[in-house]
Amino acid sequence: MMTSSKFHLRECSVVDSDLLSLVGSGTLLETFAGLLNGADLLAHCQKNNSPAAFTKYLTEPTTRAFFAEAEPGDAPVGYILLCEPFLPVDLLPGDYELRRIYLFHRFHGTGIGRALMKQAVDISREMGRKRLLLGVNRENTAAISFYEKAGFAKVGERQFTVGSRVCDDDIMALVL
Numbered sequence: 001m002m003t004s005s006k007f008h009l010r011e012c013s014v015v016d017s018d019l020l021s022l023v024g025s026g027t028l029l030e031t032f033a034g035l036l037n038g039a040d041l042l043a044h045c046q047k048n049n050s051p052a053a054f055t056k057y058l059t060e061p062t063t064r065a066f067f068a069e070a071e072p073g074d075a076p077v078g079y080i081l082l083c084e085p086f087l088p089v090d091l092l093p094g095d096y097e098l099r100r101i102y103l104f105h106r107f108h109g110t111g112i113g114r115a116l117m118k119q120a121v122d123i124s125r126e127m128g129r130k131r132l133l134l135g136v137n138r139e140n141t142a143a144i145s146f147y148e149k150a151g152f153a154k155v156g157e158r159q160f161t162v163g164s165r166v167c168d169d170d171i172m173a174l175v176l
């Protein structure tokens with residue numbers, strides 16, 4: 001089956017919380033199944049990818065989220081979520097966080113990932129932000145390479161809990 005590489009981005013609002021929960025859980029499972037424990041992953045989805053979790057994010061005035069929707073049909077295949085930073089580094093005025101960037105595997109390498117990152121950077125600049133931060137699992141070397149290619153560099157570390165498992169994350173930043 002051929003995967004079309006046509007897509008568009010659509011800004012999400014709070015009415016998209018259920019859909020974001022679906023895509024957030026699906027892409028998280030796809031990324032980490034077989035690498036992290038299933039029960040931990042499901043607990044993490046139920047807590048951090050629930051419709052209520054996305055409603056909480058999207059009722060904050062400075063949260064922004066976008067779906068990548070495949071054409072034809074407009075099915076959501078990936079998303080980004082940007083919000084005020086909550087990271088254990090010295091935060092500066094104008095900091096912003098790319099909290100999520102996820103795309104279903106079948107759409108990797110089609111340019112959608114690059115477009116989602118460009119949108120994250122463009123929106124951050126439009127909002128007058130000076131630095132974009134993110135946290136990434138240290139074993140997720142593909143994502144780290146993708147971020148390095150986009151210009152991010154490591155600025156710190158943190159521990160991140162997935163269910164009952166504590167993971168080591170790198171914190172990376174891009175000066176805008």
Ligand SMILES: CC(C)(COP(=O)(O)OP(=O)(O)OC[C@H]1O[C@@H](n2cnc3c(N)ncnc32)[C@H](O)[C@@H]1OP(=O)(O)O)[C@@H](O)C(=O)NCCC(=O)NCCS
Pocket residue numbers: 031101102103104107108109110111112113114115116135136137140141142143145146149
């Ligand atoms: C991160 C993600 C959105 C990137 O999307 P993608 O479709 O793989 O990326 P693209 O193919 O658009 O690549 C964009 C650029 O990054 C580069 N890149 C992508 N993966 C790379 C890798 N593993 N190593 C080196 N460079 C890489 C590409 O070569 C491309 O460079 P170019 O713009 O010069 O051509 C996607 O891989 C994903 O959803 N991964 C799973 C979820 C995940 O891990 N999210 C991050 C959690 S912190």
